[in-house]
Structures are given as structure tokens and as C-alpha cells.
Amino acid sequence: MDILRKILFPFSFLYGWITSIRNFLFDKGILKSYRFDLPIIAVGNLSVGGTGKTPQIEYLIRLLSDKYKIATLSRGYKRKSEGFVLANETSNAEILGDEPFQFYQKFPTIQVAVDANRKNGIEQLLAQKQKPEIILLDDAFQHRKVTAGFYIMLTSYDDLFYKDFILPTGNLRESRNGANRADMIIVTKCPQDISEIAQEKIKQKINGYVKENQPVFFSYIDYDDCFYSENKKVSVEDLTAVDKLVVAGIAKPEPFFAYLQAEKKSTMVFPDHHDFSENDIKSILETANGRKIITTEKDFVRLKGKLPAAQLYYLPIKSSFVKDSNEFDKKILAYVGASTRNG
Structure with a gap:
């Protein structure tokens, strides 16, 4: 932690207080959150960047796209367009943002959309002639105006959320307790040979912030x-x-x-x-x-x-699981199957 971040420590309390009040208002229904009648999986994190969301989204696309019509919905960070954009043959990284454009080029059978307003983005996707059967929300853990059916929270092995602090002292966008909203947690970017003992120690730390029996998986970056x-x-x-x-x-x-x-x-x-x-x-x-x-x-x-x-x-890279990949797949497929008419 550098000196400037230490000096700004009091502002972390203020930022944490503001985000906690916001979460409380959504939890109590005072601020409205919208639900949709199809499976929506949100992949996100508590920290700012660098947890491996893109390869995890791609893992889900590979897992689901053979059986279902998939759409991804991202904010489209640093794109030069505004509002809702559905990728087509004229799209590029400037219009979509780099990660959505990567999805579009890599997986031509899926729909790729961007919209900072996730509610509007979902509504626009559902208004298309070819409606998606599943929507993958990219980096939407804090976007609480939409309630996803399943939340996957990522935390990087070298920057675990329970060791971090709220902005600006640390890199957390909200309190560590936000992990409680996740349906599962994936510790990403692990050493491929991470030991069972190391995994268990991390799980024990995570268990202090999450729901009982919340599954925790460990993944690593696999290079082509x-x-x-x-x-x-x-x-x-x-x-x-x-x-x-x-x-x-x-x-x-x-x-x-x-x-x-x-x-x-x-x-x-x-x-x-x-x-x-x-x-x-x-x-x-x-x-x-x-x-x-x-x-x-x-x-x-x-x-x-x-x-x-x-x-x-x-x-190219992809996300691979240290172990229990079949268990992860089963949980995702079980959620999707129970949430669709053809499940």
C-alpha cells in the first residue's frame, strides 16, 4: 500500500458507507431491482479489474452455446459509441469495446451486446427477432438495478478480496461482505499446482464472508x-x-x-x-x-x-479449473435447466 493510499484511508470509510447504504436500499426493496423471465448469469468481482472475467465468460459460452441461444451483455468499457449496440459485421473494438468485440469475433453463433444500462440492454435483447435463451452479464456484480438469477464472483489468487481494502486505500468497490450475494466464488489465476492445503486455507478465510455451503472453485490461466x-x-x-x-x-x-x-x-x-x-x-x-x-x-x-x-x-488464453470442473459445469447446467422451459 503506497503512502498516498494510506493518506486517503478515511475516504475508504466514506466510500464504504455510501456503497453499504446503497446495497441496504436494494436489499430492502427501497431501490427497485428488475428481474427477467430467463436465466441470467452475472460474472463479476468486488475489486477493480484484473480477476479474469473475460476467460470465465468464454468458459460459460463454450459450456452453454451448443445447447442454448446465448447473448453476452457488457458495458463496453472505453467504447466510442453510446447506448445499446448489438454487434454485427460492421462492428469493431471502438464501437463495442475490446472484450465484447473479442467475444463477437471468437464466437460467431452468439449475440454480443453492449449497454451501460443493463436493464435496457436486456430489454433490447429480448425485443430482437432471435431472442436469447440465456444472458451472460459481464462485470455486473455491482449493477443491482438488475437481479441476475445466478452470481459468480471472481477473486484473484494474488489479490484475494478478504485481504483487500475499499477504494481508494485498496481496490474493493464495496465491502468484503458483498461476497455474500454470490452463488459461487472462483479463485482465479492460481498456480496450476496449488496444494489442497492452500486451497483449504483460502476456503476457510472466504467462508467468513459468504453464505453457508457456498461453493468455492479454483482456476488457473491456461495458455494456447x-x-x-x-x-x-x-x-x-x-x-x-x-x-x-x-x-x-x-x-x-x-x-x-x-x-x-x-x-x-x-x-x-x-x-x-x-x-x-x-x-x-x-x-x-x-x-x-x-x-x-x-x-x-x-x-x-x-x-x-x-x-x-x-x-x-x-x-489466446482460457480459464481451466484446478479440479472439480465437472461439479462446476453441473451447477451451471442445473441452474439453467431449472430456469428454462426446455430444462
Whole structure:
């Protein structure tokens, strides 16, 4: 915790008090929350960014899209459009935001929408000729004007919510007790070999903030075997030892750099959801000096078309469970099946 955050500690009490009052008003029905007659799964967190929401949403898409018509609804952070937008062939990262555009490109059979007003977004999706059967709400844990049927809360292994403080001293958007609203918690970005003892210790800490018998799962980031460009792929082995520039504009890029064994002199770091300017592109090209440029999948959708296609590659990731993936799948499918007519 840096000095400025310590100085701002009194403001954390104020921020926590405001968010607690807001939650109380929603809990008591004084502030209205809307429900919809279809399965809605919200994936979110208590902290600000970096918990792995995108790969978790993609896991749910893979799990459900073969059986149901899926729609994702995101705010569309840093997009240059307003209101409700349903992705189509003219969409790009500037219109949708980087993560929704990634969903659209990766899963062409689903509907991808953005709207900061989740209630309006859901209503607009249900007004479409092809109505979704399930809606996945991206980063909507604090968006309480809509009541989802199932809440998945993520907390990162290296930044567990029960060790954190409310903004601005820490990174929590609300009190740790907000975890009680979750139907399950996933500890993300774990070491793949995390021990049973370590898992149990974390569960015991989490149990102090959640409902009794609330399931807790542990996941890790699983990297693809290949790098991809616009029109080709190269095995990770073939490029690991090659001199390259690794570029990342994500919340916590250190694991990505470590996996690629990228030395600091061969990396460039930008803010999360960064809108790459002409000067940024010029700087990247100058630093690369003809080398291959490796980036994240989220950054690729913003860099595509701005950097030479033959030079730019991305490395896909996915969320995998340390254990009990079948149990996780069963709980999701049970909720969806009980909430749909064809369940």
C-alpha cells in the first residue's frame, strides 16, 4: 500500500458507507431491482479489474452455446459509441469495446451486446427477432438495478478480496461482505499446482464472508499452444526462443510476460483497455525494430490493422479449473435447466 493510499484511508470509510447504504436500499426493496423471465448469469468481482472475467465468460459460452441461444451483455468499457449496440459485421473494438468485440469475433453463433444500462440492454435483447435463451452479464456484480438469477464472483489468487481494502486505500468497490450475494466464488489465476492445503486455507478465510455451503472453485490461466496472426499460426515452441517484443495493455500483465519468458527490455506496458494512438504505434514499431510483436488477445483486437499483419501475433488464453470442473459445469447446467422451459 503506497503512502498516498494510506493518506486517503478515511475516504475508504466514506466510500464504504455510501456503497453499504446503497446495497441496504436494494436489499430492502427501497431501490427497485428488475428481474427477467430467463436465466441470467452475472460474472463479476468486488475489486477493480484484473480477476479474469473475460476467460470465465468464454468458459460459460463454450459450456452453454451448443445447447442454448446465448447473448453476452457488457458495458463496453472505453467504447466510442453510446447506448445499446448489438454487434454485427460492421462492428469493431471502438464501437463495442475490446472484450465484447473479442467475444463477437471468437464466437460467431452468439449475440454480443453492449449497454451501460443493463436493464435496457436486456430489454433490447429480448425485443430482437432471435431472442436469447440465456444472458451472460459481464462485470455486473455491482449493477443491482438488475437481479441476475445466478452470481459468480471472481477473486484473484494474488489479490484475494478478504485481504483487500475499499477504494481508494485498496481496490474493493464495496465491502468484503458483498461476497455474500454470490452463488459461487472462483479463485482465479492460481498456480496450476496449488496444494489442497492452500486451497483449504483460502476456503476457510472466504467462508467468513459468504453464505453457508457456498461453493468455492479454483482456476488457473491456461495458455494456447500457438500464437495467431490474422492469417497464420505459429507454435509457442517455435517463437519462445526468438527475440521478440511483447506488448500488453491489460490490468496485470506480469504473468503474461513471465509465461513468455520476456525480459523487461523486450516488453512494453500500456494501461488496461488502452486506446493505441498513432504515437503509440510508432513507438511500438520503433522498439520492435523488425522483430515479431506478441500481444494478448484483448490487445490484438485493438492493434489489428494498425500494425503489420505479418509482424503481429497474439496468444489466446482460457480459464481451466484446478479440479472439480465437472461439479462446476453441473451447477451451471442445473441452474439453467431449472430456469428454462426446455430444462
